[in-house]
Amino acid sequence: MINYPSRVFEKVVSRNPNEPEFHQAVKEVLESLEVVFDKHPEYEELGILERIVEPERQIMFRVPWVDDNGDVQVNRGFRIEFNSVLGPYKGGLRFHPSVYDGIIKFLGFEQIFKNALTGRPIGGGKGGSDFNPKGKSDGEVMRFCQSFMTELCRHIGPNTDVPAGDIGVGGREIGYMFGQYKRIKNSFDAGVLTGKGLGWGGSLARTEATGYGLVYIVEEMLKDNADSFADKTVVISGSGNVSIYATEKVQQLGGKVVAVSDSGGYVYDPEGIKLDTVKRIKEVERGRIKEYVKEHPFAEFVADSSAIWMIDCDIALPCATQNELDGESAKSLVANDVIVVGEGANMPCTPEAVEILQESKIGFIPGKAANAGGVATSALEMTQNAMWDSWSFEKVDAKLEKIMVDIYKIISTTAKEYGKPGDLVAGANIAGFLKVANAMINQGVV
Ligand SMILES: NC(=O)C1=CN([C@@H]2O[C@H](COP(=O)(O)OP(=O)(O)OC[C@H]3O[C@@H](n4cnc5c(N)ncnc54)[C@H](O)[C@@H]3O)[C@@H](O)[C@H]2O)C=CC1
Numbered sequence: 001m002i003n004y005p006s007r008v009f010e011k012v013v014s015r016n017p018n019e020p021e022f023h024q025a026v027k028e029v030l031e032s033l034e035v036v037f038d039k040h041p042e043y044e045e046l047g048i049l050e051r052i053v054e055p056e057r058q059i060m061f062r063v064p065w066v067d068d069n070g071d072v073q074v075n076r077g078f079r080i081e082f083n084s085v086l087g088p089y090k091g092g093l094r095f096h097p098s099v100y101d102g103i104i105k106f107l108g109f110e111q112i113f114k115n116a117l118t119g120r121p122i123g124g125g126k127g128g129s130d131f132n133p134k135g136k137s138d139g140e141v142m143r144f145c146q147s148f149m150t151e152l153c154r155h156i157g158p159n160t161d162v163p164a165g166d167i168g169v170g171g172r173e174i175g176y177m178f179g180q181y182k183r184i185k186n187s188f189d190a191g192v193l194t195g196k197g198l199g200w201g202g203s204l205a206r207t208e209a210t211g212y213g214l215v216y217i218v219e220e221m222l223k224d225n226a227d228s229f230a231d232k233t234v235v236i237s238g239s240g241n242v243s244i245y246a247t248e249k250v251q252q253l254g255g256k257v258v259a260v261s262d263s264g265g266y267v268y269d270p271e272g273i274k275l276d277t278v279k280r281i282k283e284v285e286r287g288r289i290k291e292y293v294k295e296h297p298f299a300e301f302v303a304d305s306s307a308i309w310m311i312d313c314d315i316a317l318p319c320a321t322q323n324e325l326d327g328e329s330a331k332s333l334v335a336n337d338v339i340v341v342g343e344g345a346n347m348p349c350t351p352e353a354v355e356i357l358q359e360s361k362i363g364f365i366p367g368k369a370a371n372a373g374g375v376a377t378s379a380l381e382m383t384q385n386a387m388w389d390s391w392s393f394e395k396v397d398a399k400l401e402k403i404m405v406d407i408y409k410i411i412s413t414t415a416k417e418y419g420k421p422g423d424l425v426a427g428a429n430i431a432g433f434l435k436v437a438n439a440m441i442n443q444g445v446v
């Protein structure tokens with residue numbers, strides 16, 4: 001007879017057809033949990049898995065807006081409120097043309113366990129739209145965000161569901177959405193969104209948090225092996241929020257980042273990436289990374305973003321998007337004697353890549369632990385909002401660092417306890433699951 005997680009997985013596939021990313025995320029978690037059910041038959045008796053894979057609520061809505069030519073455009077909006085057993089639904093909004101319910105569902109599912117690992121009282125959710133902000137004017141982005149929030153505001157609130165940014169959603173978009181929420185509700189509910197501007201309820205260090213947090217947890221793993229980032233050569237994909245601030249922290253710790261990318265390709269700068277240039281191109285001009293080589297003649301641009309993993313390095317940090325690092329890329333990292341891969345993005349490594357990296361004994365930290373610093377700092381922003389207070393950068397950063405060190409300890413200890421020492425995928429999935437499952441038992445069948 002097939003075991004409990006496999007039976008639940010089969011049902012997930014048949015009830016959610018054509019959603020391969022969601023299947024991938026669920027499969028990885030359920031496979032890790034097989035060892036848990038031998039010790040805890042009560043989870044099966046209470047249908048914990050059947051409930052955990054089913055979102056509490058899924059919202060899909062029309063987002064009509066008018067472009068600069070006066071033409072009406074229609075996009076799809078999504079919010080998937082996955083699990084609120086630990087606190088209000090919490091997770092970002094992604095604006096990208098690839099968005100459909102399968103992507104939002106995989107991200108929302110990951111968010112449940114990630115948020116549990118942070119130790120903060122936050123449930124899991126995610127949302128977004130197939131709107132493509134690339135090439136849109138500020139006015140178009142504003143009108144889109146206002147229309148998106150006109151519907152979303154019915155479903156969110158500081159104690160209900162608290163969205164934030166993700167791919168394609170940064171400070172500008174959060175500002176437009178907050179303005180529209182406040183206008184409709186006639187209420188300055190600072191805690192309804194995180195990633196806000198510093199002058200109106202945002203937290204210092206939230207912008208930096210995901211990238212910094214990633215580097216803190218990787219540094220902790222290196223420390224466990226009597227090593228550090230100093231003098232390490234590092235490759236970081238993407239050149240958005242997570243990548244930029246991971247690069248900044250690696251550089252502060254004495255490492256050399258030699259390559260970053262966007263969906264058009266990567267730049268390789270053997271002298272070390274000049275972060276000021278990347279910040280200007282991406283954060284101010286909203287341009288393409290290939291512009292970098294115009295200013296730095298020793299750098300090279302290669303119009304193939306996936307080839308970034310062929311570059312010789314010590315540490316690889318995928319910080320762009322799901323499934324960006326496949327089996328071939330993993331083989332190349334192994335051949336180049338990489339020592340650690342830390343996932344800054346959500347599910348950036350394919351299952352085949354994870355298997356290859358783990359079999360080769362490369363230190364591997366999965367996204368739900370490695371990129372948890374962003375949402376953890378969002379929770380710190382919610383705390384400050386609830387207290388009508390704002391903390392210094394140093395205070396928030398110190399809390400973030402401690403949260404990341406604690407996550408590393410929890411996931412490595414849990415992996416050992418369940419007979420899988422060094423397997424941080426299992427450690428993260430099991431530790432996150434136990435916290436959520438036990439709270440679900442306490443709260444009854446709801
Ligand atoms: N922003 C946050 O606080 C958090 C983000 N994440 C995850 O980190 C990843 C990146 O998110 P952000 O930096 O916030 O988004 P962003 O929109 O600021 O940046 C995304 C970057 O990835 C690049 N990109 C997209 N597809 C690519 C590809 N195939 N190859 C190379 N580059 C590609 C884009 O050009 C852009 O530079 C996503 O997986 C997101 O879910 C995870 C935790 C928190």
Ligand SMILES: O=C(O)CCC(=O)C(=O)O
Binds near residue numbers: 166
């Ligand atoms: O800060 C947040 O709530 C969102 C973070 C996020 O979307 C993520 O962890 O993937």
